[in-house]
Amino acid sequence: xxxSLPYSLALLAGATLLFTTSNAGARSYGVSxxxxxxxxxxxxxxxxxxxxxxxxxxAQDANGRSAAVGERGAAYSGPxxxxxxxxxxxxxxxxxxxxxxxxxxxxxNAYHSATYSSTSAxxxxxxxxxxxxxNAxxxxxxNGVAVAGRSYAPCYPSxxxxxxxxxxxxxxxxxxxxxxxxxxxxxxEFYQGSxxxxxxx
Amino acid sequence: xxxxxxxxxxxxxxxxxxxxxxxxxDAAKPTAPNADAILRQMSSTLVGARExxxxxxxxxDAALLAGHDLPTDAHVAVTVQHPNKxxxxxxxxxxxxxxxxxxxxxxxxxxxxxxxxxxxxxTSLDGLVEELDQKYGFTPPLAELxxxxxxxxxxxxxxxxxxxxxxxxxxxxxxxxxACHRLALSxxxxxxxxxVGVDDHLPRKLVAAAKTRAGKPQIKVEFSDWNLAAKATAxxxxxxxxxxAMKITMATTAEMTGKHKKH
Numbered sequence: 106x107x108x109s110l111p112y113s114l115a116l117l118a119g120a121t122l123l124f125t126t127s128n129a130g131a132r133s134y135g136v137s138x139x140x141x142x143x144x145x146x147x148x149x150x151x152x153x154x155x156x157x158x159x160x161x162x163x164a165q166d167a168n169g170r171s172a173a174v175g176e177r178g179a180a181y182s183g184p185x186x187x188x189x190x191x192x193x194x195x196x197x198x199x200x201x202x203x204x205x206x207x208x209x210x211x212x213x214n215a216y217h218s219a220t221y222s223s224t225s226a227x228x229x230x231x232x233x234x235x236x237x238x239x240n241a242x243x244x245x246x247x248n249g250v251a252v253a254g255r256s257y258a259p260c261y262p263s264x265x266x267x268x269x270x271x272x273x274x275x276x277x278x279x280x281x282x283x284x285x286x287x288x289x290x291x292x293x294e295f296y297q298g299s300x301x302x303x304x305x306x
Numbered sequence: 307x308x309x310x311x312x313x314x315x316x317x318x319x320x321x322x323x324x325x326x327x328x329x330x331x332d333a334a335k336p337t338a339p340n341a342d343a344i345l346r347q348m349s350s351t352l353v354g355a356r357e358x359x360x361x362x363x364x365x366x367d368a369a370l371l372a373g374h375d376l377p378t379d380a381h382v383a384v385t386v387q388h389p390n391k392x393x394x395x396x397x398x399x400x401x402x403x404x405x406x407x408x409x410x411x412x413x414x415x416x417x418x419x420x421x422x423x424x425x426x427x428x429t430s431l432d433g434l435v436e437e438l439d440q441k442y443g444f445t446p447p448l449a450e451l452x453x454x455x456x457x458x459x460x461x462x463x464x465x466x467x468x469x470x471x472x473x474x475x476x477x478x479x480x481x482x483x484x485a486c487h488r489l490a491l492s493x494x495x496x497x498x499x500x501x502v503g504v505d506d507h508l509p510r511k512l513v514a515a516a517k518t519r520a521g522k523p524q525i526k527v528e529f530s531d532w533n534l535a536a537k538a539t540a541x542x543x544x545x546x547x548x549x550x551a552m553k554i555t556m557a558t559t560a561e562m563t564g565k566h567k568k569h
Contacts, residue, residue: 262565275552282552293416295423295556298403298444300416 266291266302279305341469341489342461344502349457351507355534359385360508362448362530367523370516377401385536386452390430391543394446405446406545407434413545414556422547423556430454443559448527451509464491464498475501475510475528486510494518508532 261267273286283290283305291302352358362382371378377398384394390409395402395417402417412427412434429437431452435445453459461467470488477483486501498514512527547553 262562265565275550282554293419293421293552293554295414295416295421295442295554296562297442297559298414300419300421301557 261296261301264304265296266304267299269302281305338469338471339487341467341487344469344487344489344507345460345467345500346457347507348502348509349455349460351534352451352456353388353454355388357385357387357534357536357538359383359533359536359538360451360529360531363528364447365524365526367521367525369519369521369523370525380447382447383531384446384448384452385538385542386431387536387538387543388431388452389454390434391538392431392434392446392449392452393538393543394448396447404545406543407431407446408540408543412438415545415551420548420551421554422545422551423554424545425556441558441560442556460491464493466492470499472504473501476530484510506532508534 269284269291270286273284273291276283276285276290278285278290279292281292283292284302285291290305292305293300293302295301360383362384364380364382366376366378368378380396380398382394382396384392386392390407392405392407394405396405397403400418404413404415404417406413406415407427409430410426410428411424413422413424415422425442427434427437431449432454435449435453439445450456450459468490470490473486473488474483475486484506485504487504489500489502491498491500495516495518496514497517498512500509501511502508503510509529511529512525514525515522516524
């Protein structure tokens with residue numbers, strides 16, 4: 106049954122009574138949860154989702170970056186690359202920008218492998234893997250997995266910015282009240298209580 | 307006459323009970339105030355006041371703000387009129403934000419940039435918090451204290467509550483502060499200490515720590531300027547656009563999520 110959480114991150118804006126349960130902690134970050142199968146699915150108001158079940162965990166952010174870990178290995182996929190490692194240490198990585206791939210088997214000795222590029226890096230060890238892209242990082246070890254993406258930071262759809270250059274003037278453009286600066290029109294909007302700007306032109 | 311041994315034994319035991327210094331001290335020791343009762347009293351005080359206003363100084367550790375466009379330090383002023391009116395102003399470095407809710411609509415104002423947006427919101431204060439959050443992803447600052455049952459809201463969040471003793475909020479070197487009950491509230495993610503005035507039963511301070519985060523970052527709120535006899539008028543909850551104010555859109559969470567998925 107889906108749990109509907111009546112409040113969200115703005116509780117933090119109010120700095121309110123955040124001493125609360127996990128639900129309240131979650132909702133302060135715009136997260137809701139629901140049970141699914143034998144696990145729990147989490148979704149965030151920013152478009153991310155994660156699933157934690159008895160046999161593994163997976164997460165995906167709003168921009169399609171995803172990471173998962175199960176009984177047989179772990180994998181990460183992002184806009185600039187992908188990496189995976191199996192339970193016995195076999196691994197593979199792919200970098201979209203450079204086209205570089207790597208694969209191999211990691212034994213239980215000190216052997217390890219790493220690939221780097223300007224935009225992403227992957228590391229595999231005997232029983233762990235770490236993959237970092239420009240917008241996210243995923244780490245999987247023998248005891249768990251952690252995933253972090255930039256969507257955790259303020260994340261707006263493409264074309265939105267949270268600040269304008271100084272020296273703007275007001276203008277009416279395209280049917281909207283806008284700001285104009287540096288040859289660019291910015292259409293202000295409120296989103297989650299904050300002022301954001303759509304880059305119109 | 308042969309004494310009744312049973313009666314004698316009981317008498318001796320009772321005598322020992324009431325003459326034992328340690329036990330007598332225990333009997334005289336006052337019991338700790340009931341934390342739950344104090345919380346109920348605080349709620350009753352807030353809910354019982356048809357109109358009230360207060361101010362708060364809020365500080366949030368930066369570690370808790372990752373992902374949020376929120377200032378670490380802000381001053382908040384709130385005026386409430388039950389059952390369906392609220393006005394609030396949040397002032398922080400470089401930003402002043404106003405909220406007006408009159409039971410029919412909600413207006414959010416970026417005072418610094420002279421922007422505003424008004425959306426229909428025909429509901430009570432309870433409904434405001436829920437509807438605004440679900441549709442637009444935010445709530446007015448400290449609106450929880452304007453709910454119709456503050457106690458129920460807090461107890462829904464806190465798994466346990468206990469009494470921690472008395473303390474003083476404010477004052478100068480211990481003089482002139484407000485005597486408070488300190489209540490510990492515990493949740494799965496955050497623990498908090500809520501300070502409630504001994505005499506006026508009003509919230510005076512809240513310190514919450516995210517116990518699951520490294521370094522246990524905190525939120526601190528100090529309440530002040532309580533006025534339970536506020537004489538608010540309808541104008542206090544009605545936004546009148548100042549000269550040159552620009553009306554803008556308030557994007558819903560669903561709209562922004564949809565735009566995210568397109569890219």
